[in-house]
Amino acid sequence: MTSSSDRLPIFPSRANLVIMQQRVLAAKRGMGLLKRKRDAIDLKLRDLNRLMDEREETVDNKIRLAIFSLAKANLLGTDFKPMIVSESKPGSAYMRRRHQKIVGVSINSFELEVHHPGGFPLAGLSCGGAQVQKVRGSFEEALREIVEVASMEYMLRMLVIASRQTNMRVNALDHVVIPRLVKTQKYISGELEELEREDFYRLKRSQAKQLEAKIAFSELIKTRNMTEEELNDYLRRGAFLHPVADVLFDEEEFNAESVEGRRRQVRIHSPVEIAEERKEFSLSRPSRRLSIKHSLTHRDSRHDSYLPAASSSGMQLFLQRGAQRDPRSSRANLLAPPHWRHRNTSSSSEEEDTDPATTKPN
Structure with a gap:
């Protein structure tokens, strides 16, 4: 017998039985949807992990090339420090945040936007101008790769959290909610069946009493006008003993x-x-x-x-x-x-x- 903590405190009735059946079906359907969502999130996580591994190598190469080009420009005699200190202007590269949904999970992604490239157009005018352009381009590509990798890493973290929450919900439905609803449904069904058995037994007992009364009445009429010899013979033969048959009879006779x-x-x-x-x-x-x-x-x-x-x-x-x-x-x-x-x-x-x-x- 299940304890009261394993089921919901609800009155056993036909309406509540139908409600419990509907809730069990809804919980199972929701658990199936959550499992599909969890599988989709896991698939997306595997894709993001694969892309992250590829982009990390690309970012390392881009940053290495950018630093190497800057070293070459410095070697050619281009000095960027006085220009940076003397001509401080607003930045030309910005990072935009975009909102998107991946398998039902709201995630923010980031993109790099460059309005007017070439913050220092006069850098390298005396010597090393071509190398300065290479430095500018290599650093811009490295910055784009870094932003994309950062966006992927942020998405990866958000998807991991969503996958963990979905898995917890699936486990809660599978091991707590659905078993409790099923036990409540079985409890209501058992109580209703017990009530039906009681009603059936009460009906049969009433029919048996009515039949016994009918048999007693018939025996009363049969033996009322018997003589002493006939009554003794009737009692000796045991004809007054009739089996109590469980059959229906007309109540109008009583x-x-x-x-x-x-x-x-x-x-x-x-x-x-x-x-x-x-x-x-x-x-x-x-x-x-x-x-x-x-x-x-x-x-x-x-x-x-x-x-x-x-x-x-x-x-x-x-x-x-x-x-x-x-x-x-x-x-x-x-x-x-x-x-x-x-x-x-x-x-x-x-x-x-x-x-x-x-x-x-x-």
Whole structure:
């Protein structure tokens, strides 16, 4: 894990991720341009070094010839000192500075300008005039060579400084800036992926809980109207164990209104159907008709019954048997109204009192 000093302090978001990607691309593009500039400066430096080596030899020869010509003029009897002291005039040679750019680097160059050559026109008039002209020309050429060499040396120094600065910028981009931007980009990407995984896990957990609720509701409806034997057989076979499948299902099935409607339908229709199916069993025991009728009359007097009168005896038997279910199937009674459970207990007590099979003769 990268430390906070190796990356930029930035909030992980999609917009910042795009910004980091753009900054990384811009830094790499700038590093490529700086490398090309550094290579061009190095190439120019090699050319200037080669020219400097050639011009240094030329300058040495020019200065040597100028001094030798001056010695020859002095040997011929030409004396320049009195003229220089007596006739001091403004100089006729000037050095001009020019501004130019070499591979994007601003550099100054120097050039020699001579306005009116021959500062001492009467020198050597008596003797050695030709030699004086040679001295004047040789010194002018030597001065031009010196100015050009000085200009090249100045340019060389400026290019060396520019090359060093460019190399430092390239190294900074390559080893500091770009790695920090890349680590910041990876940090933002990792955080966003972690958020996506959390959202995905949260969604899957929500779907799993909804599916478990759906399976529990279906099991509740399936086992609600089972007899004791059917429930024991169902529990023994383990049919209530369903794998929690990670699939999508309709959320409308768990809407409060739709669930309440289904519960109402189950309360009304399921007891009626079971009562009709077991009508023969209830009619085959005439000794219990009186007790069942009495218990139904007692319940109807205390609570408002919403069951059909035709299925009262069958419903009574269903309620009596439902009260004796296995405690493990208590979830099947969750949808039953409270007064049903009260009816079960009251009816069972009254049935015990009125059953002729269990009463003792006086």
